[in-house]
Amino acid sequence: MPRLTSAEGERAIGRLEALDTPKAVDATFQCHISTIYRLLQRFVITGSIADAERIGRLRVTTPRQDRHIFRSHVAHPFTTAAETARTVIGTHQAPIFRQTASRRLRFRGLWNCRPAKGPVITVRHRQARLHWAQGHLNGNNVRWQNVLFSDESRVCIDHADGRVRVWRRSGYRYADNCVVENNAWGGPSLMLWGAIGHNQVLGPVIFQGLGPGPGNGVTAQRYMDQVLHPHVLPFFQAHGNWVFQHDNARPHTARATQDLLHRSGIHMMPWPALSP
Incomplete structure (x- = not known):
């Protein structure tokens, strides 16, 4: 009622x-x-019909302990809530529960998420990036108009390359329609190369002859045979004052690749190590 x-x-x-x-x-x-x-x-x-005030369950942490929980996770974000809970003695004279620590963190805007993945960046790498940015900070538009930027990208054909999620009921983890099928060797994929510049586009180029196993990826020889010789060298023969940019992948920094670019008179843009 x-x-x-x-x-x-x-x-x-x-x-x-x-x-x-x-x-x-x-x-x-x-x-x-x-x-x-x-x-x-x-x-x-x-003398009133109003409901009596309810104070609810007493908090087992003090405001000072709440600040300690928050600051410890800001300083050490990979610490788990369970580890923090074991170190905090609540007002009930016992360690608090993991759920309590999690609630205190969420209340202050910290959420348990999967970390982004990236390469190990040292102080030397950071300094190299900073020096590169400072050296190109004052470049005018004409300078950037004569740069050909290039990169490779892998495209998976039969599945998503990143993490996927599925909505399922409890106990249906291994149901046929809830399982992502994959191959032991990664499944079929395409490796593409392309380059862009001011009013210029090269590619896309689909690398041929790739497959699973060592030595079947993009090698320096394949990079020269399928990209540099048929696409990059003819472009720079027609645009001699341009600068070529590619990252520090092994096929790009191989001695054979560097010798070919040097003999062809192609000016390279310096690229810091472990840069995106």
Whole structure:
């Protein structure tokens, strides 16, 4: 049955004060007679029909401990909530629960997420990136218009390359329609190469002859045979004042690749190690 509103409660008390019976009052408001008795008892004891204030369960951590939990995870974000909970003694003189630590962190805006993955960046790498950026900070538009930027990208054919999620019921983890099928060697994929510049586009080029296993990826020889000779060298023969950019992947930094570019008179843009 629905609860009585404040207005209905006041009307019910008025009828009771007018010597109506609780049974008659509950029939009017279509509620259980025990509701009328509790309403009358609350009015006699407190002089009001308002619900008593509820303080809820007492917190087991102090504000100072809440700040400690938050600051420790800001300083050490890979610490688990369970590890933090074991080090915090609550007001009940026992370690707090993991769920308590998690709630304190969420209240302050920290959420448990999967970390992004990236290469190990040392101080030397950071300095090299900074020096590169400072050296190219004042470049004018004409300078950037003569740069040919290139890169490779792998495209998976039969499955997503990243993490996927599935909505399923409990106990259906290995149901046929809830399992992502994959091959031991990674499945079929395409390796593409392309380059862009000011009003210029080269590719896309699909690498041929690739497959699973060592030595079947993009090698320096394949890079020269399928990209540099048929696409890059002819472009720079027609645009001699341009600069070529590619990252520090092994096929790009191989001695054979560097010798070919040097013999062809192609100017290279320096690229810091482990740069995106």
